[in-house]
Amino acid sequence: MSDNNFVRPWHGIPREQIDWHPTVVAERCIGCGLCVTSCGRQVFAFDYLSNKPVVLNGLNCMVGCTTCATVCTQDALEFPSQGFIRQLVRERKLLRRSKDELRANREKYDLMLRVRKCMPEACPAPEAS
Numbered sequence: 001m002s003d004n005n006f007v008r009p010w011h012g013i014p015r016e017q018i019d020w021h022p023t024v025v026a027e028r029c030i031g032c033g034l035c036v037t038s039c040g041r042q043v044f045a046f047d048y049l050s051n052k053p054v055v056l057n058g059l060n061c062m063v064g065c066t067t068c069a070t071v072c073t074q075d076a077l078e079f080p081s082q083g084f085i086r087q088l089v090r091e092r093k094l095l096r097r098s099k100d101e102l103r104a105n106r107e108k109y110d111l112m113l114r115v116r117k118c119m120p121e122a123c124p125a126p127e128a129s
């Protein structure tokens, strides 16, 4: 389920095909809400009756992100293993895809171009010869 526009293909893979989102382990959760207030993608809602977070928009979760689990002091959020992502990378040939994207979008990713853009005085463009 998802109710906003965070759902986008991940490296060309439809988001619906990737089972990546947190699962709340209710027995360990103390209801602090830090996961809810830390997530910038509105994945969680908070159930004020049970005092627990609820994964309402799992597809909004950024594939590979585990920020909410990192900040949870109770280890009350679980994700698929890192191996799940690595396997996806291998199976869908994402290394090649990433290289192609770097090549095709140099103006977007190039270090020197970006430094020049935000600090032109620190990194002037080379003079034409």
Ligand code: SF4
Pocket (backbone or CB within 6 Å): 024, 028, 029, 030, 031, 032, 033, 034, 035, 036, 052, 053, 071, 072, 073, 074, 075, 076, 077
């Ligand atoms: S951060 Fe952890 S303990 Fe706090 S509400 Fe979320 S799952 Fe529960």
Ligand code: SF4
Pocket (backbone or CB within 6 Å): 021, 022, 038, 039, 040, 041, 043, 044, 060, 061, 062, 064, 065, 066, 067, 068, 069
């Ligand atoms: S992993 Fe990241 S995007 Fe996904 S729910 Fe947690 S904080 Fe939000």
